[in-house]
Amino acid sequence: MKAIVSRQVFQLAEGNLFQEINIDSPQLKEDEVLVKVHASGVNPVDTKIRQTPLNGNARILGFDAAGEIVEVGSQVTDFKVGDRVFYSGSNQQSGSNQTHQVVSAHYIAHAPESLSYEDAAALPLTSITAYETFFDIFRISTNPEENKGKTVLIINGAGGVGSIATQIAKAYGLKVVTTVGRTETKEWSLKQGADKVINHHNTLVSELEQFELPAPDYIFCTYDTDHYYEQMIELVKPRGHIATIVAFKEKQDLNLLKSKSITFSHEFMFSRALYQTEIDQYQYYLKDVAKKVDEGIYTSTRTQTLTPLSTETIYNAHQEMEKQQFIGKLVVKII
Amino acid sequence: MKAIVSRQVFQLAEGNLFQEINIDSPQLKEDEVLVKVHASGVNPVDTKIRQTPLNGNARILGFDAAGEIVEVGSQVTDFKVGDRVFYSGSNQQSGSNQTHQVVSAHYIAHAPESLSYEDAAALPLTSITAYETFFDIFRISTNPEENKGKTVLIINGAGGVGSIATQIAKAYGLKVVTTVGRTETKEWSLKQGADKVINHHNTLVSELEQFELPAPDYIFCTYDTDHYYEQMIELVKPRGHIATIVAFKEKQDLNLLKSKSITFSHEFMFSRALYQTEIDQYQYYLKDVAKKVDEGIYTSTRTQTLTPLSTETIYNAHQEMEKQQFIGKLVVKII
Structure with missing residues (x-):
């Protein structure tokens, strides 16, 4: 299980200070799932969080994902292993710049059936x-x-x-x-x-x-x-x-x-996650997104894809966001 | 027809610069009514407007009133001579510190039947x-x-x-x-x-x-x-x-x-009057106020009354507002 982390606050001009690490298989809480991340959407918020003080000693960015569930917590009933899901997650937890991500089942929804993982990962946040x-x-x-x-x-x-x-x-x-x-x-x-x-x-x-x-x-x-x-x-x-x-x-x-x-x-998308209020609203909205995508009403806003998951890819993705010229959405294909 | 006016911006510390004048009987526009004002509510906004530049050469303050209709414009159908009405009016027009006030029929509603004019004048604004x-x-x-x-x-x-x-x-x-x-x-x-x-x-x-x-x-x-x-x-x-x-x-x-x-x-109560949008909303709300007063759900917030209409009364009323200690509402009994 691979992840791209930052261990300090840094500016892109200081060079590529992202690091690649290996992570052990996590223990799931009862309401969590483990997702094999296939694609991670990139957002300006990644670059903003990169520049705020760290809570722990390493931070995994990326707050948009689409992937496949590979394990479910004991109390998860709406999702099962093999389900294709998409989500934004919480800025209080590790993000999707990793091959396997733990996420609360409250935050996820089934991905639109008609979209690839890359196209789905462009949408949640x-x-x-x-x-x-x-x-x-x-x-x-x-x-x-x-x-x-x-x-x-x-x-x-x-x-x-x-x-x-x-x-x-x-x-x-x-x-x-x-x-x-x-x-x-x-x-x-x-x-x-x-x-x-x-x-x-x-x-x-x-x-x-x-x-x-x-x-x-x-x-x-x-x-x-x-x-x-x-x-x-x-x-x-x-x-x-x-x-x-x-x-x-x-x-x-x-x-x-x-x-x-x-x-x-x-408006701040992470308010509900931050204050742990009405968090099922994320899922509620994502369900409507998936439905309207599959009905042909919404289309993915993905315009560009970087791959594979590497420090170089994430660094380049942050550069693209900081130019503030990007059209649509940039997605990182993880595998 | 008597009115209390200010002809200049002034602070209360400069003394009582209000003046009493006589006004000719006005010509009504087709959607206006002439109200014989019985009572005028006092609000902090009176003191604020007193301190803003004048548009004309004399300004009549007072943006709460209850009184009796004595004349109606040619297109007014919802009100007739003799009706008891209450209203706040518009900060773009002369207020209720006068014995007779011209007001758009869009802004008025029938006063609660169960209230005196003084009690009714406490409520609109x-x-x-x-x-x-x-x-x-x-x-x-x-x-x-x-x-x-x-x-x-x-x-x-x-x-x-x-x-x-x-x-x-x-x-x-x-x-x-x-x-x-x-x-x-x-x-x-x-x-x-x-x-x-x-x-x-x-x-x-x-x-x-x-x-x-x-x-x-x-x-x-x-x-x-x-x-x-x-x-x-x-x-x-x-x-x-x-x-x-x-x-x-x-x-x-x-x-x-x-x-x-x-x-x-x-929130600014005069936005609708100022921009002339959805002005019937004033009337709509006042009707609900009158209904709920007559049902015994709301009571008048009047706590004190000054009388008669005079420069001294209006000056004292402004002093009360500027102390910012007033409980409930102060009303001026006009006649």
Whole structure:
């Protein structure tokens, strides 16, 4: 059982400080499963966690996985050996940059039957993030008909979260406007289902005016929240809702929310795992993702694959994330 | 037709710069009514608007009223001369510190039959603020059964908004914890229906721990948001919701919302009037207030009355608001 670990906080400029180690076969708790990881999705959060202090002496990153169950804990009833599953897991536990991963059965769901492991591994973290944003935060209806006429603006439509968020919003009846900056990202975002793509090199206000687009009911920021904070407030409908997944660099003026009675949320996919509340919600959302993939409604957002599992692969994957230019999702094929 | 106006921005320490004037009988627009104001509620927003730049050459404050319709515009069908009505109105138009007020029929509702004009005038602005916070922002259910088991913490439970918010939250099935600082405010808040009253002279966290109270699902801040910002974030449930009606003095760190995925809203009762969106919602909420008052579910929060309408009365009323110690609501009896 092989794993790629980091034993210290480091910047990529310091060189490749990832290490390959061998791990003994773990003892499962009663509600856990052991997964033979076939593919691990890469996310910006990997690079952020790499730069936060370590709790133990080695950290295994990777918070997206698809694989096959090879062992189940004594109380696990919904899954059996041989099941194909996908999951994001918890940032409080070892990730999927390893050949075999222990994960709580609460966090996993059966992978879409129609997808390869690589395509499935692209989806969990970004899908859960988008589902939480739409359903827990914006509280859109699960009935697409009731969302008709409402618009979401997704900032950075071609990123990992922006791509699947576009597909999910469309499937649930919203009108989707995304921002992009390049020809390739425009094409990709339209392929994800965006109704309208605007250019982030101009101000968002001027773009919305030019295309006579309505003030969005919801704005979902997946890039540089500080830069967009005031623009989002200017754009959103009165009593509208803004959510971000990107931490701020600066303090902000919350009084700007007042005149329109704006609601602002900071979505963080690991909140439920961190506070151990409603953790079955992960599974609930992943089941809907798998169902809609198999119905042909969602497609995988994977655009690139690195292999095999090695320190070089993980280092390269982190480099790709830190460029902040990636379209769709990068996946590491483990075996 | 008499009105109390301010012709300049001023601090109370500069003396009583309110002036009494006579106003000609106005021309109504087709969707307006003329109300003979019997009572005008006083709110902190009066003192805030007094200190913002004037648009015209004279400003009439007062954004709570109960009175009798004496004239209706040509398109008004829901109201007739002689109807008893109550309303908050719009901060974009002249207020209720006058004997006769022109107001859009969209903003008014029939006053509770069981209340005097003075008691009715205590309710509109604070009730609408609380309804918007609970239903538009927190999005609690209109079915009390569905809110059972959920808790709201109201900071400053004995203030104008805190008092009626307590009654409304209780009527809709929430458990209500309020903060107070004095024996009188504790008694008053319990009388409004608070399930538990905690002391704001201690930290809120220590109070909740001492009384073994659950982490609130919702926190409604009606006092000194800067002071409570970090405490509220520490207290609220993961994926919980905080709303305030009090502007910040300082910029704040929005990243503090991240680990729990907290939602933060700035409620402002005049947003709908200011942006002219969904303005009938005011009326919709006021109808529910009147119904629940007449059913004996809500009681007026009026605790004190000043009279007659004069520059001295309005000056004294502003002094009371600026002390920030007022329990319940202060009302000016106009005639």
